[in-house]
Amino acid sequence: MSSFTDAEYPAAPYPGTRPPFSYAHLDGKGYRIRPDDDLDEWLAKHNAPALAERVPVLTYGSNANPSKITWLRENLGLSGPVVVLRAQCTGLSAVWAAGLRVVDTQRPVTLAAMPGVTETHAVWMADPAQVAVLDVCEGRGDRYQLSRLRSGRVELEDGGVWDSLLAYTGKAEIRWPLLVSGRPVRCADLSQADAQDLVGTAAPVMGLDVVAVDGAPEPDEFPARVFVYGTLKPGESAWELVEPWVDGEPYPSSIAGEVFDTGFGYPGLKRGSDRVSGWVLPLRSPKAALATLDSYEGDEYRRIRANLPDGTICWTYLWKFA
Known part of the structure; x- marks a missing residue:
């Protein structure tokens, strides 16, 4: 710089x-x-x-x-x-x-x-x-x-x-x-x-x-929403984990990046210029909700803020090793 x-x-x-x-x-x-x-x-x-x-x-x-x-x-x-x-x-x-x-x-x-x-x-x-x-x-x-x-x-x-x-x-x-x-x-x-x-x-x-x-x-309160693209999506295997924290209707959207197969049975997100489809989940008690998701995602992911097409800022999880 x-x-x-x-x-x-x-x-x-x-x-x-x-x-x-x-x-x-x-x-x-x-x-x-x-x-x-x-x-x-x-x-x-x-x-x-x-x-x-x-x-x-x-x-x-x-x-x-x-x-x-x-x-x-x-x-x-x-x-x-x-x-x-x-x-x-x-x-x-x-x-x-x-x-x-x-x-x-x-x-x-x-x-x-x-x-x-x-x-x-x-x-x-x-x-x-x-x-x-x-x-x-x-x-x-x-x-x-x-x-x-x-x-x-x-x-x-x-x-x-x-x-x-x-x-x-x-x-x-x-x-x-x-x-x-x-x-x-x-x-x-x-x-x-x-x-x-x-x-x-x-x-x-x-x-x-x-x-x-x-x-x-609290940093976790900014913003009070998360973008999910894999097992946390509505109807997927980990939806029951996040559903109790959802405040309002989830809605489909996308962020910039690339989803790939980690080889462990679940996807990872890395930075890129393509669009990744997923769901936006409005959160109640975002600090507690994100603590639950952080624990689920583990050390393989880091939580970042990302922009939706309209500029709305969401949390999402980036694969650390990409």
């Missing part, structure tokens, strides 16, 4: 500048990520949690800035590779917040629903320790709350579409959207220098459909 330095993307003025692509960040350097890269292989080389062990956090402010990530390392103990995936957000907008930051009197951003608007932001694929650092940085429970976001559409460069991903949304009045003449002001429309002089009123709700998260988010 090609690299760049923090100096190429300064943090000032807030919210800083962002690379126009997805990247991984480590030790003051960024590494460009392309949709076809095997990011898990790169993470493994750095003894870091795989993507399956991370949660998606929408970042629409300074946390997408490489220099800010280094600040988090130096000041709040952030460690390990940070994965920042470029995302197109429809129906969502980064807007200027009502209060100023104490540290430098700059105006921070907050999130609002905005039908008809498309903006480019990013999704951190954060491991549990990184979420804990973000909680401190964002003042979780005080300035912002960690929420499941049910508004808008968030699409990654590889076509994957996150539903109900995480985002820090304004909780305290100082982090509510600032209304000027009754409307929020998009960060894309006004510079930091001009935003500091804005005068208006704070709005507690700007059309977002969110549910506050209690405690630490």
Whole structure:
């Protein structure tokens, strides 16, 4: 992966500048990520949690800035590779917040629903320790709350579409959207220098459909569905194992890859450009359901996230030895 330095993307003025692509960040350097890269292989080389062990956090402010990530390392103990995936957000907008930051009197951003608007932001694929650092940085429970976001559409460069991903949304009045003449002001429309002089009123709700998260988010909950292509399909030999965890009607679909005969009486999935047919199973209690499936699949498979043709993201099981 090609690299760049923090100096190429300064943090000032807030919210800083962002690379126009997805990247991984480590030790003051960024590494460009392309949709076809095997990011898990790169993470493994750095003894870091795989993507399956991370949660998606929408970042629409300074946390997408490489220099800010280094600040988090130096000041709040952030460690390990940070994965920042470029995302197109429809129906969502980064807007200027009502209060100023104490540290430098700059105006921070907050999130609002905005039908008809498309903006480019990013999704951190954060491991549990990184979420804990973000909680401190964002003042979780005080300035912002960690929420499941049910508004808008968030699409990654590889076509994957996150539903109900995480985002820090304004909780305290100082982090509510600032209304000027009754409307929020998009960060894309006004510079930091001009935003500091804005005068208006704070709005507690700007059309977002969110549910506050209690405690630490579980990676297995993102998403709450699994794609099956072999013995776990409806009517197949292991269907009875997964059926009690299915919440809603299974439906047929496909993912990119190739199914082959493992020689042990059951199929395996490997990466590829062909389409593999199977079934999507919506899950209740996904953490418990996936623990059951992990045990069934054993050490020969690893669980990954994969995209359906419409971008919907599902869990599935990849053969380790292909």
